[in-house]
Amino acid sequence: GGIVHPPNAVSFQISFVLMTFCFHSATTFPKGCYQAEEDGYKTFRCSNAQLTEVPKDIPNDTNKLYLDFNQIAFLPVDAFRNLPVLLELELSHNAIVRIESGAFRGLSEHLHSLDLSSNKLVSVNKDVFSNLKAKVNLSSNPWLCDCRLQELIRTVDLVAGSSGSIVCDSSAKEEHVGKPFLQVVTDIDFCSVYKKTTDIAMLVTMFGWFAMVISYLVYYVRQNQEDARRHLEYLKSLPSKQRKSEESSTISTVV
Numbered sequence: 673g674g675i676v677h678p679p680n681a682v683s684f685q686i687s688f689v690l691m692t693f694c695f696h697s698a699t700t701f702p703k704g705c706y707q708a709e710e711d712g713y714k715t716f717r718c719s720n721a722q723l724t725e726v727p728k729d730i731p732n733d734t735n736k737l738y739l740d741f742n743q744i745a746f747l748p749v750d751a752f753r754n755l756p757v758l759l760e761l762e763l764s765h766n767a768i769v770r771i772e773s774g775a776f777r778g779l780s781e782h783l784h785s786l787d788l789s790s791n792k793l794v795s796v797n798k799d800v801f802s803n804l805k806a807k808v809n810l811s812s813n814p815w816l817c818d819c820r821l822q823e824l825i826r827t828v829d830l831v832a833g834s835s836g837s838i839v840c841d842s843s844a845k846e847e848h849v850g851k852p853f854l855q856v857v858t859d860i861d862f863c864s865v866y867k868k869t870t871d872i873a874m875l876v877t878m879f880g881w882f883a884m885v886i887s888y889l890v891y892y893v894r895q896n897q898e899d900a901r902r903h904l905e906y907l908k909s910l911p912s913k914q915r916k917s918e919e920s921s922t923i924s925t926v927v
């Protein structure tokens with residue numbers, strides 16, 4: 673009997689260690705997420721985990737991060753900080769409507785693939801992707817076709833073959849709706865149209881200011897003329913009054 677006991681104790685200890693390890697990782701990792709090693713890459717998978725925001729506590733040695741098929745709506749500044757070796761970021765099939773500038777800060781050096789397809793993006797500032805070297809998938813979003821999108825697409829390095837699926841869901845011109853952005857933009861430069869309208873607005877504003885300044889000058893000169901005339905009259909009337917008062921004072925001293 674005495675020979676059987678030690679192995680039992682060891683196996684109990686091992687299973688206890690395993691249990692605490694599993695329990696530990698279950699509490700640290702967000703619900704529905706797990707870590708794996710795939711083809712030598714550290715992978716962190718949270719696909720279809722009903723996440724509403726980017727989870728905290730993602731292991732900092734993660735190479736590939738899968739957050740697709742969730743309900744994430746917003747990517748704040750530094751949403752992916754402390755991931756210095758991240759190569760691939762999969763965010764497709766979420767509900768992302770807004771990405772703050774600086775959301776991908778810290779990923780510029782290593783990230784080579786960023787999937788934002790099948791979200792609810794309407795308009796994104798190009799600064800969001802500044803310094804990013806990754807190939808980006810922006811297809812299947814309800815894009816507003818305007819100068820902002822034109823600038824964005826000029827800045828971003830699109831994944832090959834994905835540009836045809838960047839379709840105008842809305843536009844100032846009804847005829848653009850439902851067409852791929854790159855097809856629309858062969859006929860129209862959204863930014864030059866925008867520039868023309870701002871130029872006209874500038875011109876109108878400048879003319880308005882000019883008219884105001886001129887009318888004020890005219891008013892000022894007229895008012896001054898009036899004042900000068902009145903002042904002159906006052907000055908003319910002054911010596912006689914002074915004389916009179918002087919006279920009266922001399923009279924009083926005499927008296």
Ligand SMILES: *[C@@H]1O[C@H](CO)[C@@H](O)[C@H](O)[C@H]1NC(C)=O
Nearest residue numbers: 731732733734754755756757
């Ligand atoms: C992850 O964090 C640990 C502890 O803070 C640090 O020692 C390690 O170098 C980090 N790993 C990477 C890949 O940055």
Ligand SMILES: *[C@@H]1O[C@H](CO)[C@@H](O)[C@H](O)[C@H]1NC(C)=O
Nearest residue numbers: 764789790809811812831834
């Ligand atoms: C880009 O996203 C679309 C929609 O999710 C997908 O069908 C397509 O395969 C993606 N393209 C690449 C090159 O990954």
